[in-house]
Amino acid sequence: MADPLLRVDNLVRRFGGxxxxxxLSLEVPRGELHAIIGPNGAGKTTLISQLTGQLMPNxxxxxxxxxxxxxxxxxxxxxxxxxxxxxxxxxxxxxxxxDNVALAAQAHDGHSFRFWGxxxxxxxxxxxxxxxxxxxxxxxxxxVLVSELSHGEQRELELAVALATKPxxxxxxxxxxxxxxxxxxxxxxxxxxxxxEFTIVLVEHDMEAVFALADRITVLVYGRVIACDTPDAIxxxxxxxxxxxGEQHAVTRHG
Amino acid sequence: xxxxxxxxxxxxxxVCAALVLLPVYSATTGNIFILTLMTRIIIFALAxxxxxxxxxxxxxxxxxxxxxxxxxxxxxxxxxxxxxxSGFIQWPVALGVSALFAxxxxxxxxxxxGVYFIMITLAFAQMAYYVASALSRYGGxxxxxxxxRSTFDGLINLSDRTQFYYLCLACLFGxxxxxxxIVNSRFGLVVQGVRSNEQRMQAIGFPAYRYRLxxxxxxxTICGLAGALLANNTDFVSPAVMYWTRSGDLMVMVxxxxxxxLFGPLIGAIVYLVLEELLSQFTxxxxxxxxxxxxxxxxxxxxxxxxxxxxxxxx
Ligand SMILES: Nc1ncnc2c1ncn2[C@@H]1O[C@H](COP(=O)(O)OP(=O)(O)OP(=O)(O)O)[C@@H](O)[C@H]1O
Ligand SMILES: [Mg+2]
Numbered sequence: 001m002a003d004p005l006l007r008v009d010n011l012v013r014r015f016g017g018x019x020x021x022x023x024l025s026l027e028v029p030r031g032e033l034h035a036i037i038g039p040n041g042a043g044k045t046t047l048i049s050q051l052t053g054q055l056m057p058n059x060x061x062x063x064x065x066x067x068x069x070x071x072x073x074x075x076x077x078x079x080x081x082x083x084x085x086x087x088x089x090x091x092x093x094x095x096x097x098x099d100n101v102a103l104a105a106q107a108h109d110g111h112s113f114r115f116w117g118x119x120x121x122x123x124x125x126x127x128x129x130x131x132x133x134x135x136x137x138x139x140x141x142x143x144v145l146v147s148e149l150s151h152g153e154q155r156e157l158e159l160a161v162a163l164a165t166k167p168x169x170x171x172x173x174x175x176x177x178x179x180x181x182x183x184x185x186x187x188x189x190x191x192x193x194x195x196x197e198f199t200i201v202l203v204e205h206d207m208e209a210v211f212a213l214a215d216r217i218t219v220l221v222y223g224r225v226i227a228c229d230t231p232d233a234i235x236x237x238x239x240x241x242x243x244x245x246g247e248q249h250a251v252t253r254h255g
Numbered sequence: 256x257x258x259x260x261x262x263x264x265x266x267x268x269x270v271c272a273a274l275v276l277l278p279v280y281s282a283t284t285g286n287i288f289i290l291t292l293m294t295r296i297i298i299f300a301l302a303x304x305x306x307x308x309x310x311x312x313x314x315x316x317x318x319x320x321x322x323x324x325x326x327x328x329x330x331x332x333x334x335x336x337x338x339x340x341s342g343f344i345q346w347p348v349a350l351g352v353s354a355l356f357a358x359x360x361x362x363x364x365x366x367x368x369g370v371y372f373i374m375i376t377l378a379f380a381q382m383a384y385y386v387a388s389a390l391s392r393y394g395g396x397x398x399x400x401x402x403x404r405s406t407f408d409g410l411i412n413l414s415d416r417t418q419f420y421y422l423c424l425a426c427l428f429g430x431x432x433x434x435x436x437i438v439n440s441r442f443g444l445v446v447q448g449v450r451s452n453e454q455r456m457q458a459i460g461f462p463a464y465r466y467r468l469x470x471x472x473x474x475x476t477i478c479g480l481a482g483a484l485l486a487n488n489t490d491f492v493s494p495a496v497m498y499w500t501r502s503g504d505l506m507v508m509v510x511x512x513x514x515x516x517l518f519g520p521l522i523g524a525i526v527y528l529v530l531e532e533l534l535s536q537f538t539x540x541x542x543x544x545x546x547x548x549x550x551x552x553x554x555x556x557x558x559x560x561x562x563x564x565x566x567x568x569x570x
């Protein structure tokens with residue numbers, strides 16, 4: 001078997017007394033859509049943040065595309081093709097949607113120690129950005145300030161920004177958080193498209209979406225992997241049912 | 256940048272035209288005082304504009320920016336005292352030393368955020384102040400008199416009041432133009448992006464620290480130029496130009512005029528220094544009037560004077 005695109009070995013991260021990531025290992029082969037589920041506080045976001053370098057692990061290693069990236073800062077990992085979306089929307093609020101995405105494209109188009117030319121007039125950056133906006137359905141909202149976009153639009157913009165960095169691996173932290181029914185359905189359609197092109201790690205509470213999209217699912221509880229398998233096998237998994245699924249299903253149905 | 260008419264653009268246009276024509280007015284009326292005052296204001300406007308680059312656009316609240324006024328000034332003064340009168344040597348040294356100082360304190364202070372950053376930049380500037388006070392060979396506390404202004408043989412005579420005024424004005428306009436280009440360049444967008452959301456910028460692939468540091472050095476260098484002009488203007492340089500209250504004055508000019516607005520610092524410098532001039536004629540407690548005025552601006556006019564004016568539109 002070829003090397004997986006992402007390989008995590010024995011990752012540990014503590015916050016004071018809490019073990020947020022407990023000796024976690026994980027492999028994501030190229031082309032897979034790998035979902036990570038688990039109850040609130042299971043350590044999903046903490047894991048994503050270690051993968052992209054916003055957080056450093058206490059021990060363990062992360063290999064991406066065959067390369068040890070454990071010690072690299074987040075901007076270097078982005079350059080290598082790791083892109084994330086944030087669970088809590090993290091955008092440049094006082095910039096337009098187009099500026100947000102164009103900056104992501106700019107970051108991957110040589111260095112930015114250019115002090116003279118008007119960056120907003122660089123056609124190829126703007127075109128790349130517009131294409132990414134189009135892709136997520138924000139084509140007509142390009143010139144709107146982020147602070148004036150709806151929550152749903154901001155979620156979509158998170159994705160467009162990630163896409164504009166020409167990633168090899170997309171790490172999506174609850175892209176559907178806070179979305180309404182129609183917006184969620186749109187996002188699922190979009191993810192179905194994106195999975196043809198990108199390897200994706202998807203953290204999501206929406207179980208219907210997860211089981212519809214995922215090739216494999218990892219279940220986290222208290223920072224530990226309690227199961228990692230195909231959606232069908234996960235559905236039948238006793239420990240998962242007990243620890244998580246039954247209760248969570250109830251939550252999503254009512255919520 | 257936006258071509259739409261509003262009151263702030265109109266005010267800027269009128270002010271710039273008035274600045275260009277001022278020497279004519281001064282010559283015809285014989286009012287030398289106003290030319291001297293405006294020369295000084297223009298120099299401070301350049302310094303404030305450079306502070307605006309890091310503070311307004313970069314979100315770096317430096318409380319030690321006056322240090323570069325002193326460093327630029329001492330570079331000129333010390334070289335003059337040592338018999339090197341040529342501006343072609345003095346000024347590049349002034350800029351170079353300012354850049355170097357900015358690089359060192361920026362490299363250390365930009366690792367911190369918020370109040371720590373403010374305190375560290377303040378501390379470095381105060382250090383520069385005490386170092387200058389200890390330079391007994393160059394006047395120490397009393398400061399250093401510059402007996403001969405920088406010479407630019409065959410180019411310009413700084414001892415000529417009008418020529419010097421236009422040199423200062425050219426430096427201001429050149430500085431603002433440079434800042435305008437920078438702000439809209441790739442580099443400028445990165446710096447402003449980091450101000451807005453550093454985590455996001457790192458996540459999409461920008462090493463924020465390097466860009467912030469470079470911006471910090473550019474601002475320090477421009478302010479060093481203002482320092483060289485100031486020393487020539489007063490024929491004197493003393494530790495007092497680096498004192499923390501001076502840095503405070505610069506911050507006030509930027510906030511008063513409008514942070515992150517290209518011409519805000521110019522407007523802020525004019526209003527602040529003219530008010531200081533007027534109020535100090537009436538009372539030595541002019542700061543008591545200035546203080547509340549500032550508080551009002553900060554509380555009720557987020558974008559400073561330029562922000563207020565920008566809301567007045569035609570049609
Ligand atoms: N910066 C931090 N400092 C201290 N504790 C933290 C920090 N970040 C996360 N934690 C703790 O680590 C644990 C895992 O948190 P994390 O945010 O990764 O969970 P999650 O699975 O993403 O939860 P959710 O589904 O609510 O998003 C929690 O107990 C949380 O309180
Ligand atoms: Mg989370």
